Structure formats: structure tokens, C-alpha cells
Amino acid sequence: MSGARTEPTRPWTVGTAPGIFPPVSHAIALFRRPLDFLNSLPEQGDLVALRLGPRRAWMICDPQLVHQMLREPHVFDKGGTQYDRLGALMGNGIVTCPQSEHRRQRMILQPGFHPSRIPAYTTSMGEEAEALCRAWRPGERIDVTGAMMALTTGVTSRLLFSGSLDAERAAVVRESLAAVVRGLFVRTVVPVDAVFRIPTPANRRYQDALRRLHALIDAIMAERRAAPPRDDVLGTLLAARDGSGDGDGPCAVTDQEIHDQLVTLLLTGVETTAMCLASAFGLLAVNPDAERALYREVDATLPGGHTPGHDALERLRYTRCVVTETLRVRPPGWLFTRTTTRATELGGHRLPRGATILYSPYLLHHDPASFPEPERFRPERWLPGGATAVRKGAMLPFAAGNRACIGDRLAMAEAVVAVATIAARWRLRPVSGHAGPPRPAATLGPRALTMICEPRQP
Structure with a gap:
């Protein structure tokens, strides 16, 4: 991505989100038409007040203010309705833990995500993508969203458990995550617990998915304790547990912490990358110039449809641009919350302790001041010399600061390998002639993208 440019300090504006009945309408608008609602907020100000049920919240609409907020994690900590709900799912893992615990947790997990491991992981990624391609048949209708989830x-x-998920367990993961992701978003924008204690079919599906996911992790942990050590993330966590006695020392972990980290990494590793890949193929299908440029590169870089290894990643420059532009247009992580740990000032406005702060990568990525023609899918904007420097805080697919995604490099490598491997063998065409709009839930992306696969002859 292009380098960041620093914006001069200017007077900030503070406004209120429009709505006839703000305590009700803001939550309803955010739930029913979230992307339109987000895009309407910048004209109200750089910092916009709104209500989510009984709670007041502030949406940051300016990238410079978002950058400032993310660089002060001790003041703007993980919290708010989103993390209240995520905590019930993930426990106290690296995504949901407070700032005071983050450094310790990152030190424990970091060996499993060190850049030196990416070459070996790249091989696994290519093998999984190649297996997916072999299962398709010419003219077949493919559930692309489901296929990317399987991938x-x-x-x-393989990264977490050395491939401990057989077909049955993998299906449990996919089905459980789909139910959880659907339920998390409504629980974020409607922070009224009583609504979700009613035994409706949707609430029962959500709770059943949680139970199945946690039971699966417990079963895998029990099996691995009785097996020889393996070089994977679970092996790293178990070694930290076994080498720490009863939990003493700076990197000591308990069984509950291992469980929480695995649930966290499973959810973030599967869902977000799958949504990015499904969005990428949907966008390529309706942008033929970008699609042709991608095919030219993979045909030149991967002769004979060869699966890309780590040495090919640097040569797949346009493929990386396709992934980056997908993350700009349709960021899987599209809405986040923070909470203030003390009274503070942001954008010239005084915020009390415990204030809920929201920011949206989707909103920032579609700001025409940062990205000319923001609605157009233009991967070439990320080529050297293809775009002006990006404003600080304007491009945030993996957050920023010390709470940035621990697996950002791994996710990019996985997406580039998957796109290149599939594009070298297949052309995907949408059944209806268009890819359809993204559907926001806990993540953003196409929920049921069906496409027809046509074999390619490089």
C-alpha cells in the first residue's frame, strides 16, 4: 500500500446523526441499512453523536481522528456493545482482552505468527486451494461463499491444529460460525439483553452454535494433551501451559486462556478471510479490465497453472493489489467499538469516562477525499505510482497501532495464494449477471454468492 500522508490540524466539527426518534431510529437504521446510514454521517461532522438503544455513542468520521484514537489504546480501550458480545463468544482472547493484558497475550501467540513461518504456511494454503479447484467441474454452479469458508x-x-478438523468437524465449524456471525451484529446494535433471552428460533440457533463451537475446541484440546507435541499454534499454547507450572511467570497460560485464544483465532481466521475472497471473485466478475489484468499476471507467473509458493508472492503484485482493493471496497471488519477509560478529548469534544466510540473502516475506505472514485473497484490504484499517498487512518483493513491484527501478513498471503491459484484454473461468472450487494453482519461480505465455474486455458 502507498505511504501515509499527514493531514494538517484543522477545526473539528461535532454533529448529531439525523433521526426523528433518535433513541430508536439510529439502532434501526444501523441494522436495516447500515452502509447507507454510515455513508450519511460524515456530512453531519467529524464526530457524530447517535444512540444505540438507551446508550449514547459517538461515530468518528475523520481518518485523522481515527488514527489518533487507535494510537491511544490505554485511553480508547477495547469495549462497547460489540466487545461485550464478542467476550461472551471468545472469552478473554487477544481480540477482546483489555489493553492491560494485550502485550502478554501477544507475546504468547507471536511465535505462531512470526514472518519466518509464512513460507511453510504458504505451502499449506496452496494445497488447500488446489484441492478446492480439483473438486469443481466445468459449468458447475458453485456456492462461492461456502467454498471460501471451506478453504x-x-x-x-492446519495453522492452529495441524489439520485436526476432519470433514465432519469442519462442517461444524462452518455452520456454527455462520450462525454466530449472523447473530453477533444484531446483538451489537441492539444492546438490550432481554431481547436475546427470548427462546426464538434465531436465538436458539445462536446459542446452539456457541455450544457446538466451544465443545469442539474442548475436544481438540483434550486429544492433543494425550498426543505427541506438534509445531502449530495449539502446540505453542500447550507448551506455554506445560512449561509454566501452575500459571506463574509473564507468559503463563491456563486451559481457559488456551480455549479462548483458539475460539478467537478460529473465528477471525476463517470468517474474515473467506468474506474477503468471496468479495474478490464477485468484484472481479463485474470488472472485466481488472479480471483480465489478473489473468495476465497469474498466467505469466504460474505457467501451467503451477500452485504459487512463497517465492511467487513477491511477483504476484497485481494479485496483491486485487486483494488490497477488495479490502478497501468491502472490508470484512467494517464496524468496531471502543470505550474511554477516562475522561478525554477527541476532535475538540469532551468525552466522559465509559463513552462508547465507533469507527468504520467501510466508511473511511469510501471517503472520496481519501480515495478518488471510492465506489469503483480499481486494483491499479495500489500499484507503485498508481495512487497518491493514503491519508493517515484512511485505510484500516487490519486496524492499526499495537492492537493491529496479529495475523495480517498471514491473511494477506493466504488471500493472494488463493486468488492466484483459483484464477490460474477457473473463471467464475455470477449466475444473475451481477455479484449482488454485500450483506453486513458481524463481518461484511456476500452471504450466498453463487457463480458458474468455467475452465481457463492460460
């Missing part, structure tokens, strides 16, 4: 489940399973 990322396989890759994440």
Missing part, C-alpha cells in the same frame, strides 16, 4: 477452514485448521 479458509482448512487453512486455519
